[in-house]
Amino acid sequence: MKDTSSPHPTRVAGVGGPVIELVNVSIAAGGRQHAAALEGTNWRISAGDYWVVGGLPGSGKSDLLATLAGLYRPLSGTLNLFGSDVAALSEEDFSAARMRIGLVFENGGRLFNQLSVAENVELPLRYHRGRTETETGERVKAILDATELTPWAENTAGRINLARRQRVALARALALGPEVLLLDNPLGGPGLQEARWWRDFLAQLAGGHELLRGRPITLVIACHDLRPWADQGKQFAVLKQKRWLAVGGRADLTCGDEPLLHELLATEFGVGQPGG
């Protein structure tokens, strides 16, 4: 397992150019400017990567994803989104870069509870894109069909079950056609059948789904149980004691001697248990 104290971002068998890069970044815990969840993080995410980041609950996974999505500013270090240092970007350029990244929150996906399922998916399209009503409607329909949410389209988001809420969050994150999709503990709520659907759908996205015009999406999944992703992820890392540690590829998962890695591959954390 590689420590990331070196200022050169860690690469693990990626295929494309860098989309997100962290150089010696300290991650703010909960967005607060006085406490670090992770320190000295060096990480390069390239186009087409399928990262799975494991860590115990409270290890800073959510803070890491929020920073990658541009929600939290790094306490120190450099965050590059699509080749540009975010500290040097104007507000408009920063927004434009962030719109290329989708984020699915954990625990029900933080939906807008007053809106219907369709309205949740529609909102970013209506807010940002200069689409006509017809084009917006068609796009929403395509996303709901692909995520198998059409029967619940008119239901209020606050009144559907947790597993479907998580799917709606995925559908909403896909609305703007992101190039990078960050998922925070996506299997924290769903049961076995739902988990299978998630794995299959994410595999389709990684391979190039028609929703994204066949363009393969870059995936980063944070979770506290690596097992569902062991045969699907391409690159793996763990968070331990405020450090981001690269594991390597699939083959490196089982041959490492890191106790945390064995724990994350062996443990079965409770369904719906919040991560960190």
Place this chain on the structure above:
Amino acid sequence: MKTGGVTTHIPGSETHPVSPSKGLRRLDAIGRSIIHFVQTVEGLVAFALITFGVAFTKFNASPRVFHPLVRAQIYRAGLRLLPMTSFLACALGLVIIGQMVALLTRVGAQNFAGTVMVTVVVRELGPLAAALLVLTRAGAAYVIELGTARAMGEVEALEALCIDPIHYLVLPRVIGLALAIFSLTVYFILVTLVSGYLFAFVQDVPLLPADYFKQLAVALTWEDFALLAFKTCGFGVVIAVVTCYQGLAQPLHIEEVSGATTRAVVQSVVACVLLDVLFIVIYLVM
């Protein structure tokens, strides 16, 4: 020793710490209250400035989302309150204005009825009553809604979708409340003046409707219309900013939402009264 935030250290008293005196504790409490008050005012002013900044920079952004949101707030804080406003305006008209017209007539001062009506109803009672009505029905609900949305992480979800929470959540409420309070005030004034006269008419007050409304027309000046518009819109902005600030500005846990609602209502009332005093001064100067 640390008691109530005051640290007292007396040389040689390490083993027998002495409590601060009652006077010191009171001073400490007063100091804390002042600091808290200054911080609240500072936060409210900063939040208001941010809101105005977003209003100028993003006023025309995303009209397909923004305009329906403003219309929804006008409907919610304005149209839906029409029955309640009608009831309150009738009640005040009958109880206060009708009696006042009757009293003025009894002392032979019926010629001043219009002036008194304009001063009492148009300048003071109407705007304040409409503002308080909207505060209790819509403003308090804003704190609960926004506080819950913040506690449930919906604000971060908006940010993740690159939707400015101030533009999406606060600005429609500010505009909606300003227009709603202005409209409700106009409606409230009309209903109060008419119902007040009706009550006086039933009491056989010798004041013809034509004379009554002529007096009103004479007493009203263009400044009244202009200041009425500014004042009511000001009330709307103040209430929206205070309630949205209490709901959004700091991360709340669900159990803290009720406390924030109470604070918002009290602060809104105080801010509206202060704004009212400012307009009274303007009236007096003019």
